Amino acid sequence: MANFGLYGVPKLMLKGVSKTYASARGRTDALHKIDLSVKSGEFICIVGPSGCGKSTLLKLIAGLDAHTGGEILADGRRVSGPGTDRLLMFQEPALFPWLNVLHNVEFGLKMAGINEKERRAKALQVLELVNLLKFGNAYVHELSGGMKQKVALARALVMEPQMLLMDEPFAALDAQTRATLHEELQQAWLATKKTIIFVTHNIEEAVRLADRVVVFSNRPGRICREIPVNMARPRESYSYAGIAGLIEEIAAELKNPVLTEQDTAREELRGEGYSQKVSVSYTAHSSVAGRFQS
Ligand code: ADP
Numbered sequence: 001m002a003n004f005g006l007y008g009v010p011k012l013m014l015k016g017v018s019k020t021y022a023s024a025r026g027r028t029d030a031l032h033k034i035d036l037s038v039k040s041g042e043f044i045c046i047v048g049p050s051g052c053g054k055s056t057l058l059k060l061i062a063g064l065d066a067h068t069g070g071e072i073l074a075d076g077r078r079v080s081g082p083g084t085d086r087l088l089m090f091q092e093p094a095l096f097p098w099l100n101v102l103h104n105v106e107f108g109l110k111m112a113g114i115n116e117k118e119r120r121a122k123a124l125q126v127l128e129l130v131n132l133l134k135f136g137n138a139y140v141h142e143l144s145g146g147m148k149q150k151v152a153l154a155r156a157l158v159m160e161p162q163m164l165l166m167d168e169p170f171a172a173l174d175a176q177t178r179a180t181l182h183e184e185l186q187q188a189w190l191a192t193k194k195t196i197i198f199v200t201h202n203i204e205e206a207v208r209l210a211d212r213v214v215v216f217s218n219r220p221g222r223i224c225r226e227i228p229v230n231m232a233r234p235r236e237s238y239s240y241a242g243i244a245g246l247i248e249e250i251a252a253e254l255k256n257p258v259l260t261e262q263d264t265a266r267e268e269l270r271g272e273g274y275s276q277k278v279s280v281s282y283t284a285h286s287s288v289a290g291r292f293q294s
Contacts, residue, residue, distance in 0.1 A: 009075060009076040010037045010038055010039060010040075010073075011038050011039060011040040011041075011042070011074070011075060011162070011163065011195045012036070012037070012038040012061065012072075012073070012074055012163065012195065012197070013036075013037050013038075013071075013072070013073040013076075014034050014035060014036040014037075014061075014070065014071075014072055014073075015035060015070050015071045015072075015073070016033045016034070016035060016069060016070035016071070017031060017033070017034040017035075017057075017060065017067050017069065017070035017071070017072055018031055018032055018033055018034070018067065018068055018069030018070055018220075019031040019053065019056050019057075019060060019065070019067050019068050019069075020068045020069075028219075029219070029220035030053040030056045030219060030220055030221065031053040031056055031057060031060075031067075031220055031221045031222075032220035032221065032222050033069070033070065033222065034057065034070070034221070034222065034223060035223070036214065036223065038195060038197065039195075040162075040193075040195055041193040041194070041195055042195055042196075042211050042212065043189060043195075043196045043198070043209060043210050043211045043212075044196065044197045044198065044210060044211065044212050044213075044214060045198045045199075045200055045205070045206035045207075045209055045210035045212075045213050045214070046197065046198070046199045046200070046206075046213075046214045046216060047199075047200060047201060047202075047203055047206045047213060047214070047215055047216065047250060047254065048201075048215060048216025048217065048218075048221060048254070049201075049216070049217075049218050049219075049254060050201065051218075051219050052216045052217065052218055052219045052220075052221040053216065053219060053220060053221030054167075054199040054216060054221065055167050055199065056221075057199075057221065058088055058165045058166075058167050058197065058199055059088070060072060060079075061074075061079065061086060061163075061165055061197065062082060062086050062087070062088040062165050063079050063080065063081040063082040063083060063086065064082060064088065066080075074086060074163065075162075084159065084161060085161055085162045085163060086161060086162070086163045086165060087156050087159060087161035087163070087164055087165065088165040088166075088167065089152055089153065089156050089164065089165065089166045089167065089169050090167050090169070091167055091168045091169055091171050091172060093148040093149050093151065093152035094152070095140045095148060095151055095152065095155075096140070097139065097140045097141060099139075099140075100136065100137050100138060100139055101127070101132060101135050101136050101137070101138050101139075101140075101143070101151050102120075102123055102124075102127070102136035102137065104140070104151055104155055105123040105126060105127060105151065105154045105155045105158050106119045106120065106122075106123045106158070107155070108155060108158065108159050109122060109123070109158060109159070112159075119158075122158050123136075123154070123158055124136070125158075126154040126157045126158045127154055129154070129157065129187070129188050129191060129192075130150040130151075130153055130154050130157075130184055130188060131150070131184060132147065132150050132151065132154060135147065144177070145172060145173050145177065146173050146177035146178075146180065146181055149169055149170060149173065149181060150181065150184065152169070153169070153184075153185065153188065157188060157192060157194070161194065162194065162195060163194065163195045163196075163197065164194045164195070164196045164197075165196075165197050166196060166197070166198040166199065167199050168199055168200055168201065169198075170182075170200075170202075170205065171200070171201070171202070178202075178205065182205065182208050182209060182235075183234060185209065186209065186233055186234045186235065187234060190233060190234065198210070203247050203250045203251055203254075204243075204247055206250070207229055207243055207246050207247055207250070208235050208243075209235075210229050211228065211229060212226055212227065212228050212229065213225075213226070213227045213229060213250060214226050214227075215227065215250060215253045215254065224253055225250075225253050227246070227249070227250065229246065231243075
């Protein structure tokens with residue numbers, strides 16, 4: 001079960017987080033007043049239309065870019081830059097082609113000054129966790145796309161971040177490979193209980209992996225819905241009764257993003273007309289908690 005962290009402080013807390021990019025070409029409002037609270041060990045999937053600010057949100061949480069409004073707290077401390085507690089994994093695994101798998105996984109530990117014996121032991125442990133132990137001596141060009149992502153996952157896990165931020169890591173993989181990686185990621189998550197924030201545009205993937213799916217509106221990204229997924233783990237196939245209904249519900253939300261009364265009222269007051277860009281109807285934040293009891 002996911003828990004609140006030390007003294008009940010959420011692992012991650014976003015309070016009214018906004019991001020506006022400013023460049024010579026003008027200003028882009030990427031995110032608008034995001035409020036989100038994440039428990040320690042929780043697996044959150046963020047889905048939303050392309051360009052709604054999902055990657056931006058991960059970069060802000062990772063501290064790789066600065067938010068322009070609101071506040072981000074990790075373990076109750078304000079995020080003002082990168083930290084070893086928050087690690088961002090990209091769609092492209094970006095491995096070192098001149099190093100074998102084992103040395104790729106060990107690289108970060110080496111940079112952190114961990115001695116060879118200790119880093120070898122840790123690297124082997126995570127390679128086992130992602131079922132890559134047999135490929136420790138292989139080089140990147142010898143690996144499939146799925147295996148490369150598993151190396152990237154192992155390389156992230158070996159650093160023992162408390163929070164793993166994953167930006168569409170499986171988007172380029174075929175469906176079968178993705179399904180296998182879903183199983184392995186769940187196993188790794190169950191074994192390590194990391195807090196994971198996972199961005200995807202694949203609704204099935206979100207429902208399969210998440211404790212909670214957070215649905216974003218069109219840009220500027222805002223949260224339309226938070227949908228708990230109460231199904232037993234590990235979730236081994238897409239054949240659970242009812243999963244199709246949940247997928248349909250999220251798909252409908254994405255087609256017709258529904259803002260909360262609070263959001264809409266705020267926008268009307270601000271007179272910014274965001275509602276013209278999305279089809280708006282009035283509803284309270286709703287949930288389907290309890291529909292899929294494990
Ligand atoms: P998503 O991940 O949901 O596809 P992004 O977070 O990549 O969306 O982008 C959100 C919006 O912010 C887009 O309109 C994008 O063009 C813009 N954007 C992203 N990064 C920058 C940047 N560095 N400078 C200016 N605009 C940016």
